[in-house]
Amino acid sequence: MSQITGGMIDFSQNSLYIAALAIAFNPTFWNIVARNEYHNKTLTRLFNGNSLRACYFLAITIFSLGILRDTLYERVLRTQPYSPTFYYPYLAYTLLALGNTLVLTSYYALGITGTFLGDYFGILMDAPVTGFPFNITGAPMYWGSTMSFAGTALWYGRPAGLMLTVEVLVVYWIALKFEDPFTSEIYEKREREREGKRGEGKKVR
8 A cells, every 4th residue: 555645635636636527527528418419419410310329429438438537536546645544445345346236237237228328319218127226226327336436445545535436426416316307208208109199099090
């Protein structure tokens, strides 16, 4: 482990603010782009009307931004002061294991389009996913990612990492406040359209 330094968090390091900016930027970016896609079909038009390719493009972009964010976060953990008070390797292992389990099983349950906002492209799932890990929490990917951030901070013993983890928790919580109602409305709209078509079918008979 690194040597113990005087301050718990070194606020003079630019890398700390760059990582904090990346953490806040990512969910803000994908919510703005996805909502614009739902209303204006900007990416779909860019891909000649192919919504699946447009969704895959956004998926690659979001995934790449996530890798960049995680790289910036790790750089902070390597350069910020170490504190034995915040070094809990066994708790870190547990959080990392649980967090990655939630994230990976979410990917498996939702698939690429379900994970990366396919709903906003008109690529809707047949029914809500209710099995594991969605029977534990409605946002397993977000909370699993938060647990992984916390676990990594505790593995490195860096208070700065825990501070950034709190930011991760807050920005995901805010993102859900925007995403959940909007996504619900997308599926409710589909059900209303289906009911309308059923009603028209009955009139024809």
